[in-house]
Amino acid sequence: MKIFDLTAHEVRDKLRNRELSSVELTEESYKRIDAVESKVDSFITFTKKEAFLQAKAFDERMKKGELLGDLAGIPMALKDNMCTDGILTTCASKILGNFTPPYDATVTQKLKNAGAVIVGKTNMDEFAMGSSTENSAYKTTKNPWDTDRVPGGSSGGSAASVASGEVFYSLGSDTGGSIRQPAAFTGLVGLKPTYGRVSRYGLVAFASSLDQIGPLGKDVEDCALVMNTISGHDRKDSTSIDRPVPDFALGMKNGVKGMRIGIPKEFFGEGIDEEVKTMVLEAARLYESMGAVCEEISLPSAKHALSVYYILATSECSSNLARFDGARYGYRAKNYEGFKDMFIKTRSQGFGEEVKRRIMLGTYSLSSGYYDAYYNRGLKVRTLIKQEFEKAFETYDFILTPTTPTTAFKIGEKSDDPLEMYMSDICTVPVNIAGVPAISLPCGFKDGLPVGMQLIGKFFDEATLIRAAYSFEKASVICRQRASIMGGGVNEL
Amino acid sequence: MNYRTLVGLEIHAELLTESKMFCTCSTEFGGDVNTHCCPICIGLPGTLPVINKRAIEFAIMAGLSANCKIAKKCKMDRKNYFYPDLPKAYQISQYDMPICTDGYMEIETESGVKKIGIERIHMEEDTGKSLHTEDGSSLLNYNRCGVPLIEIVSRPDMASAAEATAFLEKLKAILEYIEVSDVKMEQGSLRCDVNVNVVADDGRKTEIAEIKNLNSFKAAAKAIEYETARHIEALEDGENTLKDTRRWDDVKGVTVSMRSKEYANDYRYFPEPDLVEMEISEEWIELIRKELPELPEAKKERFVKLYGIPVYDAGVIVSSKALAAFYEDAVSRAGDAKLASNFIMTEVLRRLKETDANITDMPFNSTDFANLLKFVIDGTISNNMAKKVFREMAETGKKPEKVIEEKGMKQITDESAIEEIVVRVISENPQSIEDYKNGKDRALGFLVGQVMKASKGKAAPQTVNRLIRDKLSNL
Ligand SMILES: [Zn+2]
Numbered sequence: 001m002k003i004f005d006l007t008a009h010e011v012r013d014k015l016r017n018r019e020l021s022s023v024e025l026t027e028e029s030y031k032r033i034d035a036v037e038s039k040v041d042s043f044i045t046f047t048k049k050e051a052f053l054q055a056k057a058f059d060e061r062m063k064k065g066e067l068l069g070d071l072a073g074i075p076m077a078l079k080d081n082m083c084t085d086g087i088l089t090t091c092a093s094k095i096l097g098n099f100t101p102p103y104d105a106t107v108t109q110k111l112k113n114a115g116a117v118i119v120g121k122t123n124m125d126e127f128a129m130g131s132s133t134e135n136s137a138y139k140t141t142k143n144p145w146d147t148d149r150v151p152g153g154s155s156g157g158s159a160a161s162v163a164s165g166e167v168f169y170s171l172g173s174d175t176g177g178s179i180r181q182p183a184a185f186t187g188l189v190g191l192k193p194t195y196g197r198v199s200r201y202g203l204v205a206f207a208s209s210l211d212q213i214g215p216l217g218k219d220v221e222d223c224a225l226v227m228n229t230i231s232g233h234d235r236k237d238s239t240s241i242d243r244p245v246p247d248f249a250l251g252m253k254n255g256v257k258g259m260r261i262g263i264p265k266e267f268f269g270e271g272i273d274e275e276v277k278t279m280v281l282e283a284a285r286l287y288e289s290m291g292a293v294c295e296e297i298s299l300p301s302a303k304h305a306l307s308v309y310y311i312l313a314t315s316e317c318s319s320n321l322a323r324f325d326g327a328r329y330g331y332r333a334k335n336y337e338g339f340k341d342m343f344i345k346t347r348s349q350g351f352g353e354e355v356k357r358r359i360m361l362g363t364y365s366l367s368s369g370y371y372d373a374y375y376n377r378g379l380k381v382r383t384l385i386k387q388e389f390e391k392a393f394e395t396y397d398f399i400l401t402p403t404t405p406t407t408a409f410k411i412g413e414k415s416d417d418p419l420e421m422y423m424s425d426i427c428t429v430p431v432n433i434a435g436v437p438a439i440s441l442p443c444g445f446k447d448g449l450p451v452g453m454q455l456i457g458k459f460f461d462e463a464t465l466i467r468a469a470y471s472f473e474k475a476s477v478i479c480r481q482r483a484s485i486m487g488g489g490v491n492e493l
Numbered sequence: 494m495n496y497r498t499l500v501g502l503e504i505h506a507e508l509l510t511e512s513k514m515f516c517t518c519s520t521e522f523g524g525d526v527n528t529h530c531c532p533i534c535i536g537l538p539g540t541l542p543v544i545n546k547r548a549i550e551f552a553i554m555a556g557l558s559a560n561c562k563i564a565k566k567c568k569m570d571r572k573n574y575f576y577p578d579l580p581k582a583y584q585i586s587q588y589d590m591p592i593c594t595d596g597y598m599e600i601e602t603e604s605g606v607k608k609i610g611i612e613r614i615h616m617e618e619d620t621g622k623s624l625h626t627e628d629g630s631s632l633l634n635y636n637r638c639g640v641p642l643i644e645i646v647s648r649p650d651m652a653s654a655a656e657a658t659a660f661l662e663k664l665k666a667i668l669e670y671i672e673v674s675d676v677k678m679e680q681g682s683l684r685c686d687v688n689v690n691v692v693a694d695d696g697r698k699t700e701i702a703e704i705k706n707l708n709s710f711k712a713a714a715k716a717i718e719y720e721t722a723r724h725i726e727a728l729e730d731g732e733n734t735l736k737d738t739r740r741w742d743d744v745k746g747v748t749v750s751m752r753s754k755e756y757a758n759d760y761r762y763f764p765e766p767d768l769v770e771m772e773i774s775e776e777w778i779e780l781i782r783k784e785l786p787e788l789p790e791a792k793k794e795r796f797v798k799l800y801g802i803p804v805y806d807a808g809v810i811v812s813s814k815a816l817a818a819f820y821e822d823a824v825s826r827a828g829d830a831k832l833a834s835n836f837i838m839t840e841v842l843r844r845l846k847e848t849d850a851n852i853t854d855m856p857f858n859s860t861d862f863a864n865l866l867k868f869v870i871d872g873t874i875s876n877n878m879a880k881k882v883f884r885e886m887a888e889t890g891k892k893p894e895k896v897i898e899e900k901g902m903k904q905i906t907d908e909s910a911i912e913e914i915v916v917r918v919i920s921e922n923p924q925s926i927e928d929y930k931n932g933k934d935r936a937l938g939f940l941v942g943q944v945m946k947a948s949k950g951k952a953a954p955q956t957v958n959r960l961i962r963d964k965l966s967n968l
Contacts, residue, residue: 083538089539101538102537103532103540105539201539203539204538209766235543237543238543238544238767315763316763319582322581323580324538325582327633340575343575363761366573366761366762366763
């Protein structure tokens with residue numbers, strides 16, 4: 001087995017056994033990038049110099065016999081909406097094309113402290129708006145399983161970088177499914193933590209009340225280890241919650257015996273591919289065989305989640321993105337008369353179509369005369385959706401659904417039809433609206449493409465999701481499958 | 494036809510917290526351009542606000558001092574608009590849930606005490622400052638950006654410029670007392686907008702005009718007077734005014750309508766998603782209440798009772814916390830409360846007014862002042878001399894004892910020395926003795942005056958008086 005095929009915890013063991021040095025591992029990572037990056041286009045920026053400094057530091061500490069953490073010395077990638085001190089952070093937008101923050105995001109800081117080797121910043125949909133990574137101002141990332149297809153979005157670059165073996169894990173951000181949907185499309189495990197579990201400080205905001213940073217990895221254990229590192233209260237983020245962080249890998253192997261699983265019929269309705277449906281329901285049978293109880297439930301308000309999402313998320317983004325006006329940093333239009341003209345021209349030229357579309361939607365929803373009909377009503381439905389989840393979790397340990405209605409679609413297939421594109425998030429969006437955690441993991445393949453299932457959990461109960469996902473992963477044979485670009489693929493099953 | 498003026502005020506006060514509303518940058522006024530800034534207050538991507546608890550406490554203090562209800566739950570909202578001095582393109586403010594509501598303040602008017610309602614006090618962050626240069630470019634200073642502010646919104650309960658001025662002075666005194674703001678209008682730490690309209694006896698009324706950014710109480714008063722006249726004129730012509738935002742042109746003494754584009758703004762308020770709702774507990778409010786100092790009203794009552802000074806004098810002295818402290822300290826050292834208050838009401842206030850200064854700007858302190866009073870009390874100098882000494886102290890900052898010594902102002906208290914002069918004066922003025930014997934009291938005063946003159950004003954008046962009476966009755 002090739003090194004790049006290993007999981008993060010497997011290379012951790014090799015590092016600890018001195019079978020490998022971090023510098024060698026980092027070299028492997030860049031070799032892999034040399035080999036496949038031109039095919040997948042995962043990255044916007046590479047940070048080779050910093051990565052090797054970190055790798056050397058790891059090796060020196062190893063020589064001294066220091067006991068180092070699970071992620072130390074391992075190459076990884078950050079989505080390009082997480083701030084990195086002294087390193088370009090573009091959000092895949094022209095408007096931030098030259099922006100170098102003088103500070104680290106809290107997750108960046110935590111990873112650095114943990115000794116992680118940051119290989120680069122990954123491509124994404126501009127300002128995390130999109131479901132295919134086609135909305136980047138720089139490049140379109142391709143799905144490592146089939147480079148004619150999208151890797152999903154908006155963390156498509158982060159997903160592709162792991163699925164193609166360029167790095168061992170990555171961080172994405174998830175506002176309406178942007179970690180889980182690309183995880184499903186690229187056969188990875190992706191976790192969106194409870195809102196408030198991971199600090200948003202330094203994450204360039206799309207929709208502040210929905211955004212959450214989380215891991216993308218080759219298996220559940222990797223995600224658990226990353227969660228151990230990035231979770232926790234941060235005084236710099238008032239919405240981060242002061243609650244103890246358990247060791248997510250600790251109870252992972254305890255099985256699902258006696259767990260109650262709710263299967264909401266609304267997530268298996270129209271628009272969901274029949275084979276996807278079947279595979280997720282097969283997964284439910286597998287859980288039953290392991291001693292869990294599955295029951296059909298109903299979450300009737302969930303069908304409004306997508307509408308609520310597009311009101312709340314666009315409203316917040318219209319405000320969050322207003323600061324990009326060319327006055328202080330980032331792109332500025334060349335010819336203008338007066339500051340208003342500068343604002344207008346800068347924003348017209350600097351933002352892509354999807355971002356502009358959402359800013360306009362949000363501005364409209366918040367404007368006087370429409371606020372009550374849209375934004376305020378959106379907040380009310382949000383409360384309903386939250387309550388329905390809370391009610392369900394009085395009975396069930398987690399909820400099982402498909403992650404996406406279909407497998408990865410073709411590049412260009414939906415880019416002319418925003419509504420069609422928005423539908424690909426229909427199963428993931430309710431989770432962000434409610435603020436609960438959810439994990440996506442592969443549960444099968446359709447025509448050589450991975451199919452993802454989603455486990456949704458109680459507030460701050462990522463541990464149960466990780467445990468349930470781990471049990472499934474061990475019981476099925478899916479997790480060892482690798483993308484065709486890895487020299488694997490389903491055909492070789 | 495009679496007309497009634499309705500005046501409402503919106504006052505912005507910068508809070509005296511050490512750090513800004515949402516970051517740890519200094520709030521100090523001045524400083525090199527863009528040196529009191531960090532990624533948070535200039536709104537760089539990814540940064541998040543963290544609320545300054547002290548700013549909330551200050552807002553609650555202001556609310557308690559203005560008899561407001563304090564909200565149990567507190568949330569911040571975003572007020573969205575584009576302007577170069579607003580780096581996030583929204584201001585974090587409070588919209589529908591202000592921290593303090595429904596208060597009042599009492600002011601003195603010609604017809605007695607009047608309650609002025611306070612609709613709300615809410616918190617927000619200040620903006621930066623734009624500087625437009627002559628060559629047409631604009632420079633931006635973000636030092637002020639994110640400094641905590643409270644906005645105090647009164648009900649339209651004031652009926653004249655005089656009442657508005659009284660309200661502003663009272664408010665300024667209270668904010669100064671509780672030390673939540675340094676209330677310096679010239680540094681922009683206190684700013685005021687005025688709303689004016691006029692109602693006729695027959696019920697017709699004008700639309701409200703809002704005059705923005707008045708930078709002195711005088712300007713506010715003039716603007717109110719100007720607007721009142723303009724509105725009455727409109728009603729008399731059978732017309733109305735436009736609902737309008739205006740600015741005061743101090744040079745021309747008129748208000749000018751601002752172009753509608755400049756204020757026709759839809760602020761698209763919505764709850765600030767980066768900050769969580771805050772609970773304000775009864776216990777916290779009580780702790781803050783205990784932190785509050787004695788307020789002007791209570792202090793005034795105490796001064797009248799304790800020191801036996803007139804209500805009017807007490808009112809004037811407590812209008813400034815520093816002056817009240819100066820007064821109390823001087824009284825505790827010198828002992829004569831009335832003498833101290835008389836001296837402050839006349840000499841001290843005259844001096845402050847002449848130099849447009851505060852008591853803390855004077856080159857002497859309350860100990861020097863108390864010593865001056867002591868010299869009057871023990872007869873070292875006369876009241877008249879004390880005024881001269883005071884002027885010298887105020888101009889040069891010299892200690893009173895030094896002034897007295899330098900100018901040789903010390904009273905002659907030696908009886909034999911005074912007696913010598915008295916004897917000489919009586920012998921030189923036989924006509925006065927004749928008059929005195931004929932019952933003309935004026936003669937006594939004349940002789941006293943002559944003795945004082947002969948002693949160059951240094952003879953102790955009481956001794957002079959007694960000795961002349963003695964001599965005359967023995968004649
Ligand atoms: Zn700051």
